[in-house]
Amino acid sequence: MVDLYVQIITSQKLSGSRGTGSQKKKVNDDDDELKTAVERVCKLVISYLLAPERLKDAGTGEPVKPCLVHGDLWVGNTGTNTTDTGEGGGEPVIFDPAAFYTHNEYELGNWVPERCGIGGFEGEFVREYKRLYPPAEPREEFEDRVRLYSLFGLNYIFVVCFRVRMSR
Numbered sequence: 390m391v392d393l394y395v396q397i398i399t400s401q402k403l404s405g406s407r408g409t410g411s412q413k414k415k416v417n418d419d420d421d422e423l424k425t426a427v428e429r430v431c432k433l434v435i436s437y438l439l440a441p442e443r444l445k446d447a448g449t450g451e452p453v454k455p456c457l458v459h460g461d462l463w464v465g466n467t468g469t470n471t472t473d474t475g476e477g478g479g480e481p482v483i484f485d486p487a488a489f490y491t492h493n494e495y496e497l498g499n500w501v502p503e504r505c506g507i508g509g510f511e512g513e514f515v516r517e518y519k520r521l522y523p524p525a526e527p528r529e530e531f532e533d534r535v536r537l538y539s540l541f542g543l544n545y546i547f548v549v550c551f552r553v554r555m556s557r
Contacts, residue, residue: 405470424512430540434537435537438530438533438534438537439492439534439536439537441534443526443527444525444526445464445525445526445527446494446522446525446526447523447524447525447526447528448523453492453493453525455490455491455492456490456491456492456493457486457488457489457490457498458488458489458490458491458493458495459483459486459488460486460487460488460489460491460496461485461486461499462494462496462499462500463499463500466483466484466485466486467481467482467483467484468481468482468484469481469482469485470482490535493522493533494524494525494531494535494538495541497515497518497535497538498535498536498537498538498539498540498541499539500514500515501515501532501535501536501539510532510535514554540549
C-alpha cells in the first residue's frame, strides 16, 4: 500500500499535475529544469523518507496506513461558527476540502512553515497534534517528512497557479 502511496504522492502532488488539460502541458512539459528537480526529489528524497520498509506506525511498528485527510487544511480554510451560543465561543469549522487518503502527517505540511505564523514545529498546534498522533517511525525524520509535504502545496501555488497566470 505504501508503494502505491509513494507513486501517487510523486505523480499527483509533487509534479504539479493538479492543473487541468492545457495547464498541465504549459506548466510541466515545457520546463526541463522543473522536471529535473522533480525527478531528483522523487528519486532521492521521497523514495527515502516515505519508503515502505522504513515508515512505520509509532504505536504498532506496522507500516503506516493511509487515512482520509482534509488535503488543503490551512488558516484560510478554517473558521469559527459564530452562530454557536455555547460557552467559550463558537465551534471550529473547516471547509474547502481536497480530501484523499494519505499519511496523516501530510496534513501538517501547510501548518508548520513560518509563513503560516502558528509557531512552526514548536507551536502549540503541532505539539498537540503530536500528542494525539505520535510521529511515525523513524521519529527523527518527522520534521523532514512534514517539510517534504509542505512542498506539495508550494509546488501547486507557485508552479501551477503562478506560471499559468504569467503565461497569459
